[in-house]
Amino acid sequence: MAFTGEKGAIKTGENSITKMENWKLSIKANEVDTTSFDSDGWEETEVTTKSWEVSMEGTFNKADTTGQKAVMAALVSGENLPIKLYVDKTAEKEDFSGNIKITGLDIDTTVKDKLKISIKAKGNGKLNGLDD
Template identity: 30%
Template sequence: MAIAGKGGSVYIGTNKVAEIDQWSVDFKADTKETTNFDSNGWKEFIQTINEWSGKIEGNFKPTDTTGQAALITAFMNGTTVSVEFRIDSTKKITGTAYLESIGLEAKVDDKQTFKADFRGTGQPTVTLT
């Protein structure tokens, strides 16, 4: 059964980031080839080091001092944030991350938007129950 995205949210520490309307988290693993004479003509690999990253996007709200403004401050200072990507009230992905980029966009005929890209540092916690 599919899960509606409307239950999602993003938190920095204990503070909800205001007006976010989409987020994504990506996990990636490095692999190293281990092919040898016993591989029967097929390449073989092992998984080595993992990493994760995330992105958020939504409406720009400069008065969100503990959310969007806090992310901008963390980016400017080069400090990590504790970020929580919530699928719903119990399912979430939590970790420590640096901000790789912050984006603000304003168009004359559209809303102003905010986006941020995270690079995880260390292993995240995935809670799917």
């Protein structure tokens, strides 16, 4: 059975960010080279800090005063924005959550298409949901 994304959702606090069509979560672990003379010619590494980023896209919704507007306000203020990412919006608990800093926002207006919004954010602190 294949899973599909039509039940996904994005929330900031308890408010949905409306009209969104996709979200992407990228998680990265930083490596430190620990290769030594004792490594017998093989590279060795240790994982140190981790980071995460989120990107989201959808239809621009000027009427969404608690979702898309909150994202814009967080970009302007530089404040943390709590985020909850759902694979299935009917689930009791989100799949991933944490605080983000909004790092980019694009609104695309095209004559023959809907208004689009693209949001980029960087995780600020721990990403919850990986060890549940």
